[in-house]
Amino acid sequence: MSFTSRFTLRRHGLAAAGTTVVLALTLAACGSSKDSSDSSMPGMDHGSMPSASASSHSMDSMPGMDHGSMDADDGLSDAKDGYELMSSAGELPAGRATGYTFQVMGPDGKPVTGFAVDQAKRMHFYAIRSDLTGFQHLHPTMAGDGTWTADLSALEPGSWRMYASFAPDSGTGKGKDFVLSRTATVPGDAKPTPLPAATTNAEVDGYTVTVKGELTAGTAHPMTVSISKDGKPVTDLQPYLDTYAHLTAFHEGDQALAHLHPETAVNGDHGGPDLSFHAMLPKPGNWRMFLQFRTGGKLHTAAVTLRVS
Numbered sequence: 001m002s003f004t005s006r007f008t009l010r011r012h013g014l015a016a017a018g019t020t021v022v023l024a025l026t027l028a029a030c031g032s033s034k035d036s037s038d039s040s041m042p043g044m045d046h047g048s049m050p051s052a053s054a055s056s057h058s059m060d061s062m063p064g065m066d067h068g069s070m071d072a073d074d075g076l077s078d079a080k081d082g083y084e085l086m087s088s089a090g091e092l093p094a095g096r097a098t099g100y101t102f103q104v105m106g107p108d109g110k111p112v113t114g115f116a117v118d119q120a121k122r123m124h125f126y127a128i129r130s131d132l133t134g135f136q137h138l139h140p141t142m143a144g145d146g147t148w149t150a151d152l153s154a155l156e157p158g159s160w161r162m163y164a165s166f167a168p169d170s171g172t173g174k175g176k177d178f179v180l181s182r183t184a185t186v187p188g189d190a191k192p193t194p195l196p197a198a199t200t201n202a203e204v205d206g207y208t209v210t211v212k213g214e215l216t217a218g219t220a221h222p223m224t225v226s227i228s229k230d231g232k233p234v235t236d237l238q239p240y241l242d243t244y245a246h247l248t249a250f251h252e253g254d255q256a257l258a259h260l261h262p263e264t265a266v267n268g269d270h271g272g273p274d275l276s277f278h279a280m281l282p283k284p285g286n287w288r289m290f291l292q293f294r295t296g297g298k299l300h301t302a303a304v305t306l307r308v309s
């Protein structure tokens with residue numbers, strides 16, 4: 001899906017919501033019944049918009065495909081629609097860089113070797129510990145037989161989840177986005193870190209990231225991320241993976257993954273300070289969000305806890 005059509009959808013959603021609010025206020029002013037504020041009014045159903053799915057970013061899909069299934073999109077399963085994430089690496093060493101090797105097995109029982117480029121890469125890989133610390137976002141390399149290797153930085157002891165995000169470019173899964181994951185244990189004395197409290201600000205490398213938006217589970221909402229430095233708006237964001245910000249969020253407790261896509265079109269090395277997202281988080285609770293952006297050739301990763309009601 002292009003940025004243009006995504007933007008159009010968002011504009012449509014905002015317009016519909018704005019209309020509804022005005023309508024509700026008008027009815028209330030006329031002394032109408034409580035029904036006027038019923039959230040089931042036409043135009044309020046953001047969840048039905050095609051771009052609502054948190055991890056679905058391929059909209060040129062086949063008819064009949066189910067973009068609305070949240071269970072299939074939380075990234076917690078190792079298999080979906082005949083595709084399976086396979087790895088023999090159930091245990092990984094602590095405290096040093098290590099490779100995580102895996103394959104995606106297709107419905108035909110063979111490793112998939114053909115993947116579509118999405119956000120500049122054929123495979124996106126994430127690692128997170130069960131307490132939502134230690135986030136890593138990597139782009140593994142594939143050998144000819146379909147074996148991928150993700151070069152992980154040092155891991156702390158504990159229980160980890162490894163996610164592969166990809167779209168096959170042939171077979172029954174062609175054009176469909178998958179996020180599959182497996183757990184891995186890192187032996188040693190695991191010291192869980194309490195999740196930082198929900199907030200709207202985060203600091204990283206001298207930058208301040210501010211998040212604006214009311215988030216409700218299962219409903220798409222506009223969300224704005226603003227980036228400043230030394231109190232001044234940042235306007236020199238460089239493209240990173242075809243966007244000005246890459247945003248991944250993990251749910252406290254079960255490590256469900258949501259991938260949010262900026263709607264702001266990319267145009268050279270002068271992005272910012274405001275980035276618009278279509279935020280769709282499938283479950284209520286706390287989400288640890290990792291926002292990655294690039295300036296001066298350097299990648300920054302800000303982490304912020306979001307409360308979703």
Ligand SMILES: [Cu+2]
Nearest residue numbers: 121124125138
């Ligand atoms: Cu990636």
